[in-house]
Amino acid sequence: MHIGKSIRTERLMNRNTGKCIIVPMDHGVSVGPIPGLVDMRKIVNEVAEGGADAVLGHKGLARCGHRRGGRDLGLILHLSSSTDLSPEPNAKTLTANVEDAIKMGADGVSIHVNLGDPTEAKMLGDFGQVARDAENWGIPLMAMVYGRGPKIKNSLAPEVVAHCARVAVELGADIVKVPYTGDMDSFAHVVEATCVPILIAGGPKTDTTREFLQMVHDAIKAGAAGLSVGRNIFQHPTPRLLVSALSGIVHAGWSVDQAMAMVGE
Template sequence: MTTSLTETRQTTDELVSWPRRRMHHVFARDGRAVIAAMDAGIKGVAPGLADGRAAVRRIVDGGVDAVLATIGLARAAAGELGGTGLILALDSEIPSAGYGVEQAVRFGADALELKVFPGNPQVTKLGELRELCAEADRWGMPVMAEPIPVSFKDLQAHTVVNVANAARLSAEAGADFVKAQFVGTVEEFAGVVESCLVPVLALGGPMKPTPRDALQLAADAIEAGARGVVYGRNIVENPRPDRMVAALVEIVHGGASVSAAAKLLNPPL
């Protein structure tokens, strides 16, 4: 099994003491999670998500722990989701704290997600995150923050130091767990994980050159001490998203090597 550079800070036993029981619907018994980000429809029809119900069904069949989705997709694919964990994406044109938590509770979601942009001179959304976390805490609703230094387009700002600071700022604002960009070496990303006050999940980011590259990122993140991954395009745009999920599950939960997990991508039909 893969040996982590850092001790896992919160074991399954420690998770039991968390006040938000919904966290157990996102993280498996080993305290790790494979999450499929399926919220790209917020911008319209997205690759791999044209048939939202079928996309959710295949990913759930692969053994994903939780799905990140808009309220529209979650409603449409409620039957396919079944008991799989659900994180509602709250990224919006208006502040979401005033409606997001109640909407999530009514629908039966297990967590909320909000993107923030520390260092952005126009809007960081950290204030919105603080307000959302305070309201969510009243309902026992976990919040996952996705902190992107400055913006998605400002790649020069996505340094190890900035990603670490952004993750820590999100935790300080009240986020229960954070999905962060995997940056630098395994050792450097281990520093990002160590300096954050809450569990860190590695986000998949842009489509990788090959599925094996996406698996390698997951393995590196786990080695660095991350508690799992949140993959969007690298799952939903794969010709067999169910097999991609199954391979990620083997790495994140089973401690499989990249080579062993990659064998699940194209098994004999």
């Protein structure tokens, strides 16, 4: 790996465990200023103090979330966008590039691709261009790849998730983000088919904290390198404590009961 990419990757992932907790905050473009993301500087500080390894978002996160103090954490600039107001919300368009990320002080970049969407070909072309630029500049690339389209009946089906993960690896991602398949055995097969760290997405907001922590615990046991989760963290009543609990699971091998004790539930 390019030395610059190695150095930047170490700012995003725990050097001792090789795992990470990333909190995406890119929702403002897709769904607007939802609860938990109105004051971006406040929530960045909360998850930083809880022990998050990095945050992820668009250019506005760098401007509005920069704190000028407190515990440091990595920054991933998200390069692709769409809004839920669009008739084609799954069609992602590049709205930034790798040079923008470097200028804004980011440690990594990310893109979102929805396989199966009618605009898949364009998104894959964008993926290829971003991967080339990221390699040239020595900056890590995280790819969020989901199966969403008319031919896909179940986006969480293990074979669909495995295909998504493999596409991300084959096209040059350094870190892959995919949905959790729902059980350890099937997700272990997803992990086995890749050669880079795999993170799980949070999906819809879970009903209980225990349900969320159990999902993360099981994913780690199945070989995941961590998580990239937004709503289930920044919309939690105590995000700092929740991130501390997640850090215990991801980096210290805590049980769900130990994590629940940290949250205080």
